[in-house]
Structures are given as C-alpha cells and as structure tokens.
Amino acid sequence: MTTQIGYTPPDAAAQGQGHESRPVRRRHVVYLPGYDPDSGKRYRALFAREFTRYAKRFDLGKKAITRAETRADGLVQTWTVETGHPGLETRTTYEVLLWDDLVRADFRRPLIASMALLTAGILHSLVTGKLFRLYGLNWKYGNVILYPFGMTVILGALAALLGTGVAHLLAGWLPGLAAGVIGALAGIGLVLGATPLLDRIFLRQLINDWVFNWQHSNGWRPDYEARLALFADHVAGICRAGEVDEVLIVGHSSGGLTAAEVAARVLEHDLPETPRLSLLTLGAGLPLVAINPRARRVRADVMRLVGSARLVWADYQAPQDWMNFPGFNPAHDLGETPAGPVRNPLIRSTKFRDIIVPDVYRRISFRPFRMHFQFLMANDLPGEYDFFALTLGPQALGDRVMAPAIVPLRPEAAPEPVPVHREI
Structure with a gap:
C-alpha cells in the first residue's frame, strides 16, 4: 500500500487542475452522511x-446562514450560506441527502440478531482474508472493527453465564426444561437491558455499521442501491439546471463511499460541460466495502472516478484519525487496473497538528470519535485543510487543493480556542 499521504495523479492536467479558474460565486454542496440514524439532526x-465558531475566528467578510428546510419526502435538507468580501461573495446552497431512515430500520432489528449477523460477518471476513487486508491498510481501524465484535463476545459470555447460573439455581424447584427456559430469558434480558448503555457508547451503531458494510459489499442491500439511484438523479438534475458554478459532492467517514457511489452514478447521466463537478471525501472508509472482490459494482464505480476527466476528486486523510485509511490510494491499492489515464483522486493530508492548537490536540488525541469529526469542524489555526474554505470559499475544489488561498484569522480573534469539551 502507498504510505505517503500526498498524491497528484499524472494525468490530472487533463482536467486543468493546477490552472486557476474563475472564482466560484454560486455553489451547490451535496453532503452525504455516513451510517448514522440521526443524520437529519446531527x-x-x-x-x-x-460555522459560527469559524466565523468568529476567521476573516470571512460577509457571513450569513439561513434556517434549514426539509423536503416533504424527508430525503433532502437544505440551507444557504453567504460568505466573502464585497464584490467577491460566494453563495452556497448546502444540502444533506438523507438515508437515515434505512439506518433506523436496521436499528429496529433485535440487538441479538445484529450481534449474530456481526459474528457471521467477522467470520466470513476472516475466512476470505478481508479482515487481514483491512488490518494491513490501517491496524488502528482493524481494532475499531474488532471492538464491537469483542464486546459482542463479552456480552454474549455474560448472558450465557447469567442464564446458566439462573438455570442452576432454579433446577432444585422447577423441572429442568422450565429452569432452562427461565435461564435463557434471563440471559436475553441482560442483553436487552444493556441496550441503552450500548447506544450511549455507540456500540450498537458500530455493530450495525459493520453489518451494513458487510451486506453492501456482498450486494445484499437493494434498499440502499435504490436510494443511491435517487440521489444520483437529484444531483444530475442540479447539474443540468446550470444555475451554479460548481456542484460539490461531499462525504465524510463511511459517507465518503456513499458520496463516491453517487458521483459515479451521476457520471452515467448525460451531463452538460458546466457546471464544474467535484467530489470531496474526508476521512473516508472506502476499503471497508471496496476491498471485497465481490463488491464488483463498488469497485467499478471507484475506478470510473479514477479515470474520469469530467470530475475532480479530492481525498483528505489524517494519520491521527483511527477511522480512516491514511495512505490508501484507490488508483494503486484496490487491486484493479485503471482502463485509461489516472486522473483522480488528488490525495492530501489534513495536517491536523498544524490547524489545532497543541493543548487541544493533546487532549483529543485519545478520543477517536472526536478526532474523526475534526474533518467537519472549524480550525483553530489557518491551514491548507479548511472544511469551510473548501465548501464555502471562492476557489473551486481542484484550485483549492492545488493552490490553496489560506483564510486568515480575524485581527481581533482571540488566541484561545473554544474549550475541548464540545461534543459531537
């Protein structure tokens, strides 16, 4: 696997990358969440x-944000943002495309059933070697994957121990079958009673997330595939309307794969030459699904993006984040051979050490979820990686990645960052 975080495709010049284009005055951002039951709120x-914190610290000029509105079908949440100095303003329509209803449907599955599916998925991944390949890409992420399985084994052992103990205690007063049934119910009750605690530590979400990725990699999620098609139609319609300078598809974490799949399907449509079409993936978990040779559609989607001259794809990675794959380059590391020139992705490091003040950096280094969400949060200090400059600023994505115009701090900005206790 490629270990260096930083890659510019040899044929990127075919897209005009590195040659500054006209400023973006109107942008349409389409954000794809990852596997999250609360995407509509979070x-x-x-x-x-x-954004409020960012605007207090950085010199944006104009800064305005509207209330969010959700479409009647519940699939699209929209607001607008305006930033920039007089005569150089950028107006951004920001949309979140929602599929959390599919996630909540998974959460309605009994926890015991999810634990059984997780066990089957882990065993399948061991037999096929997928888990070892993921460990080879990032051993920290491998540990994150095994964490819910380990907790499942522990919880299952505790439930079995409790059930056996209850059955033995009742064996002297009740027939053996009745004592066994009550013991089994006690074990199941322990699992069900632990559910609220598991939700607080995101364990059930991690269990269901892994099950979803396993199912998707094997082509067993037609509900998700249908939603991708709807999203692609929606984005293609925005492109055909031609009312903006750039359409920017954004995905974070496992949503990075969702964003890539939507972008690949958008390319299947008959699109006009303008507006610019860009894809931004942040801390993406692409290999979780794509590493499986059976994920043929996903792998074909990724390789279509690798060779596309119609789209600019930038992928930001962070070695400090346990839940991404720093150094992973789909053009080289997926085991597929590009059919033509390699034009994507532009790979860059977020350099979190440079944009987070040292005291805060030390305190969040051992909080994996907090560090993982730094991709979507305001910088403490100016830097090349700047989520709000990427999504709201006047530079198109390719221009920003190749020659970033660093947004300066406001002259009156206080040197102290917001306290680290902010939660996701």
Whole structure:
C-alpha cells in the first residue's frame, strides 16, 4: 500500500487542475452522511455550531446562514450560506441527502440478531482474508472493527453465564426444561437491558455499521442501491439546471463511499460541460466495502472516478484519525487496473497538528470519535485543510487543493480556542 499521504495523479492536467479558474460565486454542496440514524439532526447542528465558531475566528467578510428546510419526502435538507468580501461573495446552497431512515430500520432489528449477523460477518471476513487486508491498510481501524465484535463476545459470555447460573439455581424447584427456559430469558434480558448503555457508547451503531458494510459489499442491500439511484438523479438534475458554478459532492467517514457511489452514478447521466463537478471525501472508509472482490459494482464505480476527466476528486486523510485509511490510494491499492489515464483522486493530508492548537490536540488525541469529526469542524489555526474554505470559499475544489488561498484569522480573534469539551 502507498504510505505517503500526498498524491497528484499524472494525468490530472487533463482536467486543468493546477490552472486557476474563475472564482466560484454560486455553489451547490451535496453532503452525504455516513451510517448514522440521526443524520437529519446531527449534521445541520454540527455545521451551524462550527460555522459560527469559524466565523468568529476567521476573516470571512460577509457571513450569513439561513434556517434549514426539509423536503416533504424527508430525503433532502437544505440551507444557504453567504460568505466573502464585497464584490467577491460566494453563495452556497448546502444540502444533506438523507438515508437515515434505512439506518433506523436496521436499528429496529433485535440487538441479538445484529450481534449474530456481526459474528457471521467477522467470520466470513476472516475466512476470505478481508479482515487481514483491512488490518494491513490501517491496524488502528482493524481494532475499531474488532471492538464491537469483542464486546459482542463479552456480552454474549455474560448472558450465557447469567442464564446458566439462573438455570442452576432454579433446577432444585422447577423441572429442568422450565429452569432452562427461565435461564435463557434471563440471559436475553441482560442483553436487552444493556441496550441503552450500548447506544450511549455507540456500540450498537458500530455493530450495525459493520453489518451494513458487510451486506453492501456482498450486494445484499437493494434498499440502499435504490436510494443511491435517487440521489444520483437529484444531483444530475442540479447539474443540468446550470444555475451554479460548481456542484460539490461531499462525504465524510463511511459517507465518503456513499458520496463516491453517487458521483459515479451521476457520471452515467448525460451531463452538460458546466457546471464544474467535484467530489470531496474526508476521512473516508472506502476499503471497508471496496476491498471485497465481490463488491464488483463498488469497485467499478471507484475506478470510473479514477479515470474520469469530467470530475475532480479530492481525498483528505489524517494519520491521527483511527477511522480512516491514511495512505490508501484507490488508483494503486484496490487491486484493479485503471482502463485509461489516472486522473483522480488528488490525495492530501489534513495536517491536523498544524490547524489545532497543541493543548487541544493533546487532549483529543485519545478520543477517536472526536478526532474523526475534526474533518467537519472549524480550525483553530489557518491551514491548507479548511472544511469551510473548501465548501464555502471562492476557489473551486481542484484550485483549492492545488493552490490553496489560506483564510486568515480575524485581527481581533482571540488566541484561545473554544474549550475541548464540545461534543459531537
């Protein structure tokens, strides 16, 4: 696997990357969440909070954000943002495309059933070697994958121990079958009673997330595939309307794969030459699904993006983040041979050490979820990686990656960052 974080495709010049284009005055951002049952609430709240913090610290000129509106079908949440100095303003329509209803349907599955599916998925991944390949890409992520399985084994052992103990205690007063049934119910009750605690530590989400990725990699999620098609039609319609300078598809974490799949399907449509079409993936978990040779559609989607001259794809990675794959380059590391020139992705490091003040950096280094969400949060200090400059600023994505115009701090900005206790 490629270990260096930083890659510019040899044929990127075919897209005009590195040659500054006209400023973006109108942008349409399409954000694809990852596997999250609360996407409809979480990402608007996170965006508004962090944008407010960002605007207090950085010299944006104009800064305005509207209330969010959700489409009647519940699939699209929209707001607008305006930034920039007089005569150089950028107006951004920001949309979150929602599929959390599919995630909540998974959460309605009994926890015991999810634990059984997780066990089957892990065993399958061991037999096929997928888990070893993921460990080879990032051993930290491998540990994150095994964490819910380890907790499942522990919880299952505790439930079995409790059930056996209850059955033995009742064996002297009840027939053996009745004592066994009550013991089994006691073990099941322990699992069900632990569910609220598991939700608080995101364990059930991690269990269901792994099950979803396993199912998707084997082509067993037609509900998700249908939603991807709807999203692609929606984005293609935005492109055909031609009312903006750039359409930017964004995905974070496992949403990075969702964003890539949507972008690949958009390319299947008959698109006009303008507006510019860009894809931004942040801390993406692409290999979780794509590493499986049976994920043929996913792998074909990724390779279509690798060779596309119609789209600019930038992928930001962070070695400090346990839940991404720093150094992973789909053009080289997926085991597929590009059919033509390699034009994507532009790979860059976020350099979190440079944009987070040292005291805060030390305190969040051992908080994996907090570090993982730094991709979507305001910088403490100016830097090349800047989520809000990428999504709201006047530079198109390719221009920003190749020659970033660093957004300076406001002259009156306080040197102290917001305290680290902010939660996701």
